[in-house]
Amino acid sequence: MLKKADLLLTVALLVMAGIFFAGEHLLKNGSAAGAKIARITHNGKIIRIIDLNRLQRPVRISIDQGIKIVIQAERGRIRFLKSGCRDKICVKAGWLSKRGDKAVCLPSRTVIMIGGDQLRPMDSISY
């Protein structure tokens, strides 16, 4: 026969396990389950955060401060579509779709990065 204390103990343990797994899941996958969060920064400041997996239709983001940049995002992926910079290394980087993917436009100081640390195959690249 279960006592009231046993029941309380069981509930407490379940709540604890729940918090543990939910927390872990949330942190691994971004802010919500199945999210793929792209972060666009300009001059070190975050200008847009997009959950790529929840995009209903493609979006374009224009940044026009000095060098003109157009970023295109679709469900599951994002890229530098156009850039007024010299070498177009950012545009050549193509679509970013995996967690940890990153593209940089150095002249315009713009970075696109897909978040989620734990699932990345590596932490940084030496070049």
Next chain:
Amino acid sequence: MNKSMVITLCFFLLIAGLTLGYQLRQRPYEIESFGMGTIISQTIFGSHSATVGAQVIQQIKYLENMMTINAPGGDINCLNGQAGRRSVSLHSESYAVIRSALRFSRMSGGAFDITVGPLVRLWGIGTGKAKIPSDEAIKKVLPLIDYKDVCLDTRQYRASLKKSGQMIDLGGIAKGYAGDVAIKTYKRNGIHSACVNIGGNVVTLGNRPDGGPWRIGIQDPRADNGKIVGVVKVSGQAVVTSGDYQRYFIVNGKRYHHIFNPRTGYPANSGLISVTIIAHSSAEADALATAVFVLGYDNGMHLIKRYGVNAILITADMKIYVTPGIRGSFHLEDTGEKYQYVKKS
């Protein structure tokens, strides 16, 4: 509900709270900034990481203003402006960088030389106006390239350049030094786990918060940016790479890159296309990567052994050499099987 049950419940809630708190602490603070003409990415674990990250950027900008060749009023700019005339007073940081640079110059027999400024300017690689200079133009600036002409006054923190037209360029060591400064700042602020990437120079502090080493990819020198040849696992070390693919231009199928041989005045042609140094100091790794790139495989390996550091060397004939000390922590990821992994001591 009796008293013991309330205590039990509070106990479990406390544990749950601590668990969640622990998980949140494991979450990295990641920020990209721009400085030293490149991108700086910081990954910091711990409390106040945003404040510490901002502090690091501030310090790097301070160093940049002091050490960039083009910053008017900066130490290096003033020193170059007074070349052949008089000595100038330096901040302790630029003094320390020049002093350690000269040590690397001596140890590498001049393969690493901070007086390459006139060559860097003549070739203009990475400026958008790069061109192959005439042999005469190169011969004219070669006598200006000599680290022995940098005179340091150890008592007064002053420096001078012997000949007019001489120019110090700290491009081969300043980013490395900045990486060491960043790590010191993390430590001073109680951070135990961080990774900073300053334009490809990676420096790590401690381990990842999960206790494992940091996994640092090594750029494939003959593939797009972000494609790697392998991953090296490090804890509390710097991983710095010099290669012929970072800044270059091609004329008639020949590649002219930004790492000069101070003896010839031309881009180094030593048979190496990429040199990665793994060391405890990132300034050391930065200078040695350049020196080894200029020296080539045999002389470069001597220097690597002398400093007791580890390295990954990639040769023009597509071979990858890894020093014994990191063989266990290097993992080849050459999916196209372009490279041959050579294991020899």
